[in-house]
Amino acid sequence: xxxxxxxxxxxxxxxxxxxxPERVRALANHEFAVVVASAVALLLFPYxxxxxxxxxxDAIGYRIGGYEGLPSLVLIYGIxxxxxxxxxxYTGLLSFGHAAFFGTAAYSAGLLSxxxxxxxxxxxxxxxxxxxxxxxxxxxxxxGLATLLAWxxxxxxxxxxxxxxxVLTLTFGQMLYFFAIGPGGxxxxxxxxxxxxxxxxxxxxxxxGSPLPLVGTVEYAFIGLLFLLALTVANRIVNSxxxxxxxxxxxxxQRVEFVGxxxxxxxxxxxxxxxxxxxxxxxxxxxxxxxxxxATGFYWIQSGDFVIMTVLGxxxxxxxxVFGALLFEYISNVISGVTLPVVGPIGSLWRLILGAAxxxxxWVFPRGIYGALADAVRWIVDAVRFVVWAARxxxxxxxxxxxxAAGYRRSxxxxxxxxx
Amino acid sequence: MAVAETVVEILLNGLQxxxxxxxxxxxxxxxxxxxxxLNLAHGALYLVGGYAGMYFIRETTLSxxxxxxxxxxxxxxxxxFAAAMVLVPVVGFVVGLVMEHYVAEPxxxxxxxxxLLVTFGLALIVQEVIKGVVGGNTFQxxxxxxxxxxxxxxxxxxxxxxxxPQWRLYLVVIAxxxxxxxxxxxxxxxxxxxxxxxxxxxxxxxxxxxxxNRSYSLVFxxxxxxxAFAGLIGVSFQTISPQIGTEQALIxxxxxxxxxxxxxxxxxxxxxxxxxxxxxxxxxxxSQWAQIVLYAVAALVLLTRPEGLFGSAEVGE
Numbered sequence: 211x212x213x214x215x216x217x218x219x220x221x222x223x224x225x226x227x228x229x230x231p232e233r234v235r236a237l238a239n240h241e242f243a244v245v246v247a248s249a250v251a252l253l254l255f256p257y258x259x260x261x262x263x264x265x266x267x268d269a270i271g272y273r274i275g276g277y278e279g280l281p282s283l284v285l286i287y288g289i290x291x292x293x294x295x296x297x298x299x300y301t302g303l304l305s306f307g308h309a310a311f312f313g314t315a316a317y318s319a320g321l322l323s324x325x326x327x328x329x330x331x332x333x334x335x336x337x338x339x340x341x342x343x344x345x346x347x348x349x350x351x352x353x354g355l356a357t358l359l360a361w362x363x364x365x366x367x368x369x370x371x372x373x374x375x376x377v378l379t380l381t382f383g384q385m386l387y388f389f390a391i392g393p394g395g396x397x398x399x400x401x402x403x404x405x406x407x408x409x410x411x412x413x414x415x416x417x418x419g420s421p422l423p424l425v426g427t428v429e430y431a432f433i434g435l436l437f438l439l440a441l442t443v444a445n446r447i448v449n450s451x452x453x454x455x456x457x458x459x460x461x462x463x464q465r466v467e468f469v470g471x472x473x474x475x476x477x478x479x480x481x482x483x484x485x486x487x488x489x490x491x492x493x494x495x496x497x498x499x500x501x502x503x504x505a506t507g508f509y510w511i512q513s514g515d516f517v518i519m520t521v522l523g524x525x526x527x528x529x530x531x532v533f534g535a536l537l538f539e540y541i542s543n544v545i546s547g548v549t550l551p552v553v554g555p556i557g558s559l560w561r562l563i564l565g566a567a568x569x570x571x572x573w574v575f576p577r578g579i580y581g582a583l584a585d586a587v588r589w590i591v592d593a594v595r596f597v598v599w600a601a602r603x604x605x606x607x608x609x610x611x612x613x614x615a616a617g618y619r620r621s622x623x624x625x626x627x628x629x630x
Numbered sequence: 631m632a633v634a635e636t637v638v639e640i641l642l643n644g645l646q647x648x649x650x651x652x653x654x655x656x657x658x659x660x661x662x663x664x665x666x667x668l669n670l671a672h673g674a675l676y677l678v679g680g681y682a683g684m685y686f687i688r689e690t691t692l693s694x695x696x697x698x699x700x701x702x703x704x705x706x707x708x709x710x711f712a713a714a715m716v717l718v719p720v721v722g723f724v725v726g727l728v729m730e731h732y733v734a735e736p737x738x739x740x741x742x743x744x745x746l747l748v749t750f751g752l753a754l755i756v757q758e759v760i761k762g763v764v765g766g767n768t769f770q771x772x773x774x775x776x777x778x779x780x781x782x783x784x785x786x787x788x789x790x791x792x793x794x795p796q797w798r799l800y801l802v803v804i805a806x807x808x809x810x811x812x813x814x815x816x817x818x819x820x821x822x823x824x825x826x827x828x829x830x831x832x833x834x835x836x837x838x839x840x841x842x843n844r845s846y847s848l849v850f851x852x853x854x855x856x857x858a859f860a861g862l863i864g865v866s867f868q869t870i871s872p873q874i875g876t877e878q879a880l881i882x883x884x885x886x887x888x889x890x891x892x893x894x895x896x897x898x899x900x901x902x903x904x905x906x907x908x909x910x911x912x913x914x915x916x917s918q919w920a921q922i923v924l925y926a927v928a929a930l931v932l933l934t935r936p937e938g939l940f941g942s943a944e945v946g947e
Contacts, residue, residue, distance in 0.1 A: 370932060373662075385929075388921040392918035569755065
């Protein structure tokens with residue numbers, strides 16, 4: 211009922227009110243505006259997460275504030291899930307093996323920066339690692355190798371779809387995990403993990419951990435810039451004709467094929483792009499943590515975490531998954547340290563909370579947190595508009611209420627008989 | 631002699647591992663084949679079976695977890711293995727019925743990806759609940775000493791191998807018996823016929839006037855009971871901890887599924903034993919490469935024979 215009326219009401223309210231959202235929407239489609247807005251958000255983000263929540267924490271007595279380093283971690287995972295979403299959210303391919311690219315990049319970037327001696331088994335030769343600690347080169351090297359790896363893995367996995375694709379990607383990821391922890395131990399450090407990471411100065415002048423006014427640290431600025439770059443690239447892809455085909459693949463693969471496009475090639479490209487994003491994230495991860503273990507690098511749980519973050523955040527939009535990454539890292543790093551009055555310390559229960567949140571999201575809000583928020587905002591905007599309209603046209607509003615009530619009574623009578 | 635000894639031992643150990651894989655694979659494959667439902671929580675059923683089995687068989691001392699914190703440190707019924715063999719499948723069956731009704735059914739008509747995601751979340755929840763309640767410790771295997779008065783513990787002398795744990799031989803016999811029974815149930819009974827027909831074309835079965843939804847629940851519960859039974863078999867000779875549900879059950883089950891062919895019971899049995907013997911052989915030959923070869927075999931089959939060894943067509947495409 212109200213749906214029929216509302217467009218009229220909206221038009222009556224006046225064009226001034228409509229014009230503003232239109233302008234906002236036009237701005238949102240403008241790339242430069244998106245980048246500037248994101249940059250501002252990135253500048254404010256650490257203050258909100260650490261100082262803002264810290265104040266709330268002081269007020270309520272629970273330690274729910276963020277800590278230094280958490281914003282960087284969120285952005286690193288944010289980069290990965292933006293890329294992962296290009297695959298899952300747009301082309302509809304569910305990969306359970308993206309840790310392969312994350313881990314490859316983390317290890318290769320770490321190895322590039324190391325100066326350790328490595329003995330190659332079989333030949334027995336001892337090789338010194340290059341010891342190139344430039345963050346930019348480390349990121350390039352890691353991302354490059356991950357991209358190179360994504361090509362053959364994608365080439366083989368894309369041939370199958372659905373669960374077969376998921377299992378194939380999983381098997382490749384797991385093979386790398388068992389290689390890294392077992393036979394490849396001479397290179398990766400095996401179960402001890404790899405800690406020979408020497409991150410050098412950025413552009414030869416700024417130490418990675420040194421503070422930077424306003425921004426926090428050089429590291430955060432570096433990661434933030436790369437996050438902006440990743441977001442911009444993804445935004446361009448999604449809004450390009452090429453990205454439109456990714457979207458079309460997710461909607462109906464058969465039709466894309468009928469149009470005469472090479473489905474395999476587009477899927478493979480989506481896979482490689484998402485692999486590159488995961489690689490960039492992996493290289494940054496090793497710079498941030500200075501340590502990587504086969505379990506954090508390659509294990510399928512890591513791949514599963516990417517899936518959880520992406521779906522939690524929302525697969526329908528570009529930035530949605532970033533909110534998933536934020537929530538995931540926040541729960542796993544901050545909420546896990548909170549002690550509740552009755553339950554006691556949350557500790558390892560955080561995965562239970564996360565699993566429950568995940569199931570609820572999949573079940574009730576298939577579009578994720580971001581989708582749910584967008585729906586809520588739209589609902590509120592509609593409600594406010596309706597109230598404004600009702601206040602300006604009280605007579606029509608009363609008539610509408612009467613009509614609705616009459617319709618409701620009629621439907622009740624039709625269902626339970628008109629006797630009463 | 632040494633080579634023959636190794637080969638026989640590999641075969642015996644491979645049969646045990648293969649039996650577990652096969653039991654898991656059968657459950658997963660009939661659920662996928664009949665309902666086109668992908669259950670990533672299948673490993674959680676194995677986990678439930680394993681823990682339930684352990685507590686039915688013996689008393690266990692807890693040191694961490696919610697129960698231990700609230701003062702309950704000794705749990706377990708100590709009923710013995712024979713009782714567990716009856717009770718664990720019943721537990722699995724009931725859990726399966728509940729899961730089918732409350733989790734699977736709402737998702738039958740939703741996209742495959744969402745089925746994977748929701749059951750993935752469920753697997754996480756089950757694992758974390760178990761970890762929270764009884765702690766994340768690794769428990770020692772609960773091998774029985776005697777079943778119904780027959781002594782099954784201790785070593786036994788075999789012709790070529792020499793001394794071998796007697797229980798493990800019984801285990802192979804029991805597992806093969808259950809697998810054979812399931813095979814007959816699917817291949818030789820009316821119920822099995824409906825299930826098989828449902829795998830081919832569930833709509834047609836419904837048109838023939840058969841209440842396939844009831845069969846759906848039964849198939850799901852049967853698959854769950856088999857997974858739980860696999861858990862019981864597993865806990866009787868392997869250690870158990872919350873993470874094995876995914877590591878040692880879910881992932882192998884999926885590998886069995888793709889190797890054997892989705893929807894094929896025979897495929898799951900053969901696939902289970904092929905992978906079981908592969909992984910045990912590789913553990914002996916080059917233990918570091920065992921898992922890598924396991925995954926490589928699965929990937930190779932998937933790439934060369936996408937329908938699996940015994941599947942007729944790809945399910946879930």
